[in-house]
Amino acid sequence: xxxxxxxxxxxxxxxxxxxxxxxxxxxxxxxxxxxxxxxxxxxxxxxxxxxxxxxxxxxxxxxxxxxxxxxxxxxxxxxxxxxxxxxxxxxxxxxxxxxxxxxxxxxxxxxxxxxxxxxxxxxxxxxxxxxxxxxxxxxxxxxxxxxxxxxxxxxxxxxxxxxxxxxxxxxxxxxxxxxxxxxxxxxxxxxxxxxxxxxxxxxxxxxxxxxxxxxxxxxxxxxxxxxxxxxxxxxxxxxxxxxxxxxxxxxxxxxxxxxxxxxxxxxxxxxxxxxxxxxxxxxxxxxxxxxxxxxxxxxxxxxxxxxxxxxxxxxxxxxxxxxxxxxxxxxxxxxxxxxxxxxxxxxxxxxxxxxxxxxxxxxxxxxxxxxxxxxxxxxxxxxxxxxxxxxxxxxxxxxxxxxxxxxxxxxxxxxxxxxxxxxxxxxxxxxxxxxxxxxxxxxxxxxxxxxxxxxxxxxxxxxxxxxxxxxxxxxxxxxxxxxxxxxxxxxxxxxxxxxxxxxxxxxxxxxxxxxxxxxxxxxxxxxxxxxxxxxxxxxxxxxxxxxxxxxxxxxxxxxxxxxxxxxxxxxxxxxxxxxxxxxxxxxxxxxxxxxxxxxxxxxxxxxxxxxxxxxxxxxxxxxxxxxxxxxxxxxxxxxxxxxxxxxxxxxxxxxxxxxxxxxxxxxxxxxxxxxxxxxxxxxxxxxxxxxxxxxxxxxxxxxxxxxxxxxxxxxxxxxxxxxxxxxxxxxxxxxxxxxxxxxxxxxxxxxxxxxxxxxxxxxx
Numbered sequence: 001x002x003x004x005x006x007x008x009x010x011x012x013x014x015x016x017x018x019x020x021x022x023x024x025x026x027x028x029x030x031x032x033x034x035x036x037x038x039x040x041x042x043x044x045x046x047x048x049x050x051x052x053x054x055x056x057x058x059x060x061x062x063x064x065x066x067x068x069x070x071x072x073x074x075x076x077x078x079x080x081x082x083x084x085x086x087x088x089x090x091x092x093x094x095x096x097x098x099x100x101x102x103x104x105x106x107x108x109x110x111x112x113x114x115x116x117x118x119x120x121x122x123x124x125x126x127x128x129x130x131x132x133x134x135x136x137x138x139x140x141x142x143x144x145x146x147x148x149x150x151x152x153x154x155x156x157x158x159x160x161x162x163x164x165x166x167x168x169x170x171x172x173x174x175x176x177x178x179x180x181x182x183x184x185x186x187x188x189x190x191x192x193x194x195x196x197x198x199x200x201x202x203x204x205x206x207x208x209x210x211x212x213x214x215x216x217x218x219x220x221x222x223x224x225x226x227x228x229x230x231x232x233x234x235x236x237x238x239x240x241x242x243x244x245x246x247x248x249x250x251x252x253x254x255x256x257x258x259x260x261x262x263x264x265x266x267x268x269x270x271x272x273x274x275x276x277x278x279x280x281x282x283x284x285x286x287x288x289x290x291x292x293x294x295x296x297x298x299x300x301x302x303x304x305x306x307x308x309x310x311x312x313x314x315x316x317x318x319x320x321x322x323x324x325x326x327x328x329x330x331x332x333x334x335x336x337x338x339x340x341x342x343x344x345x346x347x348x349x350x351x352x353x354x355x356x357x358x359x360x361x362x363x364x365x366x367x368x369x370x371x372x373x374x375x376x377x378x379x380x381x382x383x384x385x386x387x388x389x390x391x392x393x394x395x396x397x398x399x400x401x402x403x404x405x406x407x408x409x410x411x412x413x414x415x416x417x418x419x420x421x422x423x424x425x426x427x428x429x430x431x432x433x434x435x436x437x438x439x440x441x442x443x444x445x446x447x448x449x450x451x452x453x454x455x456x457x458x459x460x461x462x463x464x465x466x467x468x469x470x471x472x473x474x475x476x477x478x479x480x481x482x483x484x485x486x487x488x489x490x491x492x493x494x495x496x497x498x499x500x501x502x503x504x505x506x507x508x509x510x511x512x513x514x515x516x517x518x519x520x521x522x523x524x525x526x527x528x529x530x531x532x533x534x535x536x537x538x539x540x541x542x543x544x545x546x547x548x549x550x551x552x553x554x555x556x557x558x559x560x561x562x563x564x565x566x567x568x569x570x571x572x573x574x575x576x577x578x579x580x581x582x583x584x585x586x587x588x589x590x591x592x593x594x595x596x597x598x599x600x601x602x603x604x605x606x607x608x609x610x611x612x613x614x615x616x617x618x619x620x621x622x623x624x625x626x627x628x629x630x631x632x633x634x635x636x637x638x639x640x641x642x643x644x645x646x647x648x649x650x651x652x653x654x655x656x657x658x659x660x661x662x663x664x665x666x667x668x669x670x671x672x673x674x675x676x677x678x679x680x681x682x683x684x685x686x687x688x689x690x691x692x693x694x695x696x697x698x699x700x701x702x703x704x705x706x707x708x709x710x711x712x713x714x715x716x717x718x719x720x721x722x723x724x725x726x727x728x729x730x731x732x733x734x735x736x737x738x739x740x741x742x743x744x745x746x747x748x749x750x751x752x753x754x755x756x757x758x759x760x761x762x763x764x
Contacts, residue, residue: 001070001095006063009095014055020046024056033502034477035484036541040561042605050481066097073104082107090171098283099175106169115165118158121148127159131252134260156263163252163264164271168279173251177244178280184243185212185236185284189223192233199231212236212284217295218655220288221465228465236281245272293466295655300463300471301478303653304454306689308482311625312444316372317341319365319402320439321389322409322431323381325349329358332435333369337492338443340425341369343432348388349381359392371402375442377409377435383635383663405442406630406663408651411452412437420451420496446486446622450479451496483545485621487559490528490546491521503541508534522548525556547618554579558617560610567602568610586615628692630663637664637702644697648709650687658687660695660709668707670695677712686711 001009004018007025011018024045027037034057038050048056074091077083087103094100110116118124126144130137141155149155167173191199191206205223226232238244248268254261315336322330329349333342342365346358365371374393376386389404396402415421416433425433441448454475455463463471483500490498490512498509508531515531516522525543528534544561551557553565560568572579574596575588582588594607613619628649633639640662648662658675659667670693675686687693699708 001067010056010059013059014052035502043603077107102171102174114161118161123158124162127162130260136259137263160267163267164275167271168275187212187215188235188237189232195231202226202231217292220292225465245269248272296466297471297474301474302684303689304478308446309622310445310690311623313442313625317370318373318439319371320375320435321385322377322435323385325381330431330435332439333365334439338440374402374404375407375438377438378406379409407438407442409438411456414456415452447497450500487545487547490548501542501545503538524553559613583617637666640697640700642697647694650689650691653683658683666705668709670709670711674710674712
């Protein structure tokens, strides 16, 4: 596949023109990043967005790897002296790695096989005679006996082995069989004898069958996990088992009912059962896993995007509580910039029960530091800690009363034990570092969460079951896109945050921080060029995403790239206003015609971006800060009753629904069928991680810690929070995503499904 062919293939895959793809490939090959291309090279690529560019980059890697493999295959077959024109054309036309490997199979170096031994024993002419002459196999085999071939049965077995190898190396046959299995096969799961009790959580799959092509990724991953744990056996079957065998028999051309045809038919059936079905099942299982993993990675990426772009509480003095019972609650106070001011440990619960002393310590910290926000981790003893704080806040006059909020602490323990936390707080106890992280992620989720491995944040679906390299690459791209979408304050950002900026990386980020520490804040973006090892190329890539607040150059605080400052000033001049005056009263910009400012270098997309930026320079694309209000008196799963109407925060969105934190230490599940009063194919159409939603409790299973929730409006009437609703009637369970529990911040993330939900599923 030539470069133009690769370009055309990618253009089809991402729904773009070939010239757009070609331009983007050139920029990527020259070292440009996806965020930079998407934001500052719209004219060059014709406006390809970051999602298209990410897919383009992935497809480019795949297709280039395929071309490298194609070259290796051609070289190998050529060196064997077996490359003819027809084979060369077939290899050139192969458009997937699987198709390439099918063609290479007959020429691939092999271990000594039964077919190879049969050829050495002179049995290949026997097979050819049966195929060509259709004589009696038994009679023909008698002429091929030797010291190595004792009898006719051995001779015919050897001939069958050679036939099986020929069939298993027939690229056309393999392609047809693979397509047939893919379209008509059924994925069958069954329990391994004696594993019923041990694998009870996979009981939905003990006798499960569904079409292979329609198997959702989350169910596939649940079954693969069950197989890996030795509980389930998986297979691919056909409703018409003989269909595939007939395709194999057609290759050898069965002509009638003679002895040769009967022998060939039996040999073809044996080849299908023993060799072809096994290898194709492995291929298609691998294909299913890859598809399921890609779905899971996409779900994780979307959830992570929502979490990173959650609304920041802003620069406010914050006190964090990392709740605990026996070891106490860890407290940390940070100032508006995230600097640690104070720490303490209190013991309001068992075994010390020092509630009065704990509240006195909290009150003193609030008064001493002028605390505005109290962030309470959502782990063990979270609701008890929240009640303790609420009782204290009642005693503080309203003007000075802080606002309390429950904050996800997923990943805080990972950060607190990391080398980064150790370097930042070398003398601070590990548990207190976790409290600092909780406080900072309330002020600015993005700035704090970039310090944690994305895989540890806990918003994934079967995240430990997928290819970790692909997952890491996808999540790194999400973090990079989120950081660059928001922009970074050059004079306050940490090295981990700067490292995610387009064109930088860990080494340059650390160099920037070292330069800032040694020389003071940067006065202008162009001062970045004085940082060691940060050259013009890196400056071009990063400058537009870095902000300098209240600097000498007002545009340094905006998303306008330094290369376009002259254009921005030309626009400002047309308004007849000073730049700073324009930024404070931008309405005059709406009277300008963008086309009037297009020139040889900058087109209409860039002009429009600059106009939008001048209206709200340095604007934060994240939403306004808001939190859920948990119901009083609903603090554990035992307090829940079907029919309750509660407010909660979406903590995770999976392919089968959304998990919602309603303040009882156990997330509930809103199944996809309960998200809206309409059909919902993808839960992300309705909710995203971090959304504040109102839900109704439909089912509570305290024993299995499962909570069923609904967001549908047209269901049973709500009962007030704390009240009792009508008990939902149990219904038979339908196989779904509940065979295994998705990874979710170290907590049991599976809620149950209500009777109404199960009825709806059963009727589909």
